[in-house]
Amino acid sequence: MNQESKTGKVILITGASSGLGEEMARHLAAAGHRVYGTARSIEGTDKPFNTVNMDVTNASSISTALARIVGKEGRIDVLINNAGLGIAGPVEELSISDVQRVLETNVVGVLRTCQAVLPQMRLQKSGKIINISSIGSEMGLPYRGLYSASKAAVDRLTEALRTELAPFGIQACIVQPGGVRTDINKNRIRVDLEQDSPYRASFEHTYRLIDESVENGMPPLAFAQLVAEIIAAPRLKRLYRLGRPIEKLSVLLKRLLPSGRFDKMIRKHYGL
Numbered sequence: 001m002n003q004e005s006k007t008g009k010v011i012l013i014t015g016a017s018s019g020l021g022e023e024m025a026r027h028l029a030a031a032g033h034r035v036y037g038t039a040r041s042i043e044g045t046d047k048p049f050n051t052v053n054m055d056v057t058n059a060s061s062i063s064t065a066l067a068r069i070v071g072k073e074g075r076i077d078v079l080i081n082n083a084g085l086g087i088a089g090p091v092e093e094l095s096i097s098d099v100q101r102v103l104e105t106n107v108v109g110v111l112r113t114c115q116a117v118l119p120q121m122r123l124q125k126s127g128k129i130i131n132i133s134s135i136g137s138e139m140g141l142p143y144r145g146l147y148s149a150s151k152a153a154v155d156r157l158t159e160a161l162r163t164e165l166a167p168f169g170i171q172a173c174i175v176q177p178g179g180v181r182t183d184i185n186k187n188r189i190r191v192d193l194e195q196d197s198p199y200r201a202s203f204e205h206t207y208r209l210i211d212e213s214v215e216n217g218m219p220p221l222a223f224a225q226l227v228a229e230i231i232a233a234p235r236l237k238r239l240y241r242l243g244r245p246i247e248k249l250s251v252l253l254k255r256l257l258p259s260g261r262f263d264k265m266i267r268k269h270y271g272l
């Protein structure tokens with residue numbers, strides 16, 4: 001922990017070593033909040049916010065980190081579940097160990113962290129939980145079926161949390177980004193295809209488009225600013241979606257178009 005300050009909200013962010021999490025942590029700390037940015041090995045790195053090691057796939061690592069933060073601050077006002085892992089590969093060729101790793105991080109990790117933080121928030125009778133999902137949660141994107149599924153699970157869990165937690169004065173919301181320029185391309189699990197995989201050519205092509213959607217994505221600062229507004233809002237909406245117009249339009253088109261037309265559009269976009 002490397003910062004002493006006694007103003008603003010106490011904010012715990014998971015996955016703050018890079019990308020969206022780091023940008024949110026920097027922005028919120030600069031705005032005067034008491035930010036605790038966590039990741040698996042973030043302590044000792046030079047960041048302008050408090051750093052605490054925490055692995056969302058490990059219950060004892062979460063409870064140790066939380067005990068340190070609550071021990072120091074006496075409360076947690078905001079939890080931002082941001083830690084996440086990308087994966088790309090044809091559903092048929094996903095390895096179950098990769099599947100388990102992604103679900104452990106993206107879904108069970110969110111659940112575990114909420115379960116650890118909620119007793120403190122209930123004690124306070126207040127708190128906000130902001131879960132970082134993806135516009136990709138709204139549709140099963142080709143070669144990102146597992147990633148889409150993991151983020152859809154986060155959306156549904158958040159909806160349930162909203163109603164369960166309302167009597168305790170705790171609010172929850174979903175943030176769905178489109179492509180954001182972060183390290184997610186570098187950190188994504190890229191499935192090793194079978195030697196004679198029938199998906200090879202189209203997977204290579206689609207993978208390039210996936211990388212490009214991140215490279216041409218929005219700057220992470222836009223999301224940090226949105227999250228700052230959410231933290232300041234008296235009432236949280238269920239969903240905040242921020243992305244390029246084409247990304248947001250795709251969600252609407254899925255609802256409006258017959259399924260065959262929508263699938264055709266997706267296949268055309270990805271050259272499938």
Ligand SMILES: NC(=O)c1ccc[n+]([C@@H]2O[C@H](COP(=O)([O-])OP(=O)(O)OC[C@H]3O[C@@H](n4cnc5c(N)ncnc54)[C@H](OP(=O)(O)O)[C@@H]3O)[C@@H](O)[C@H]2O)c1
Binds near residue numbers: 083134179184185214
């Ligand atoms: N970039 C995009 O285009 C995009 C679009 C939609 C949604 N999102 C979502 O935004 C969130 C942030 O992603 P990003 O784009 O900023 O990617 P990123 O740069 O790869 O950052 C991922 C963060 O998650 C952390 N993390 C991974 N596994 C962890 C674990 N087991 N325990 C604790 N922390 C862990 C990483 O920290 P360590 O590896 O240092 O532990 C890192 O800080 C993710 O949930 C992602 O799905 C991103």
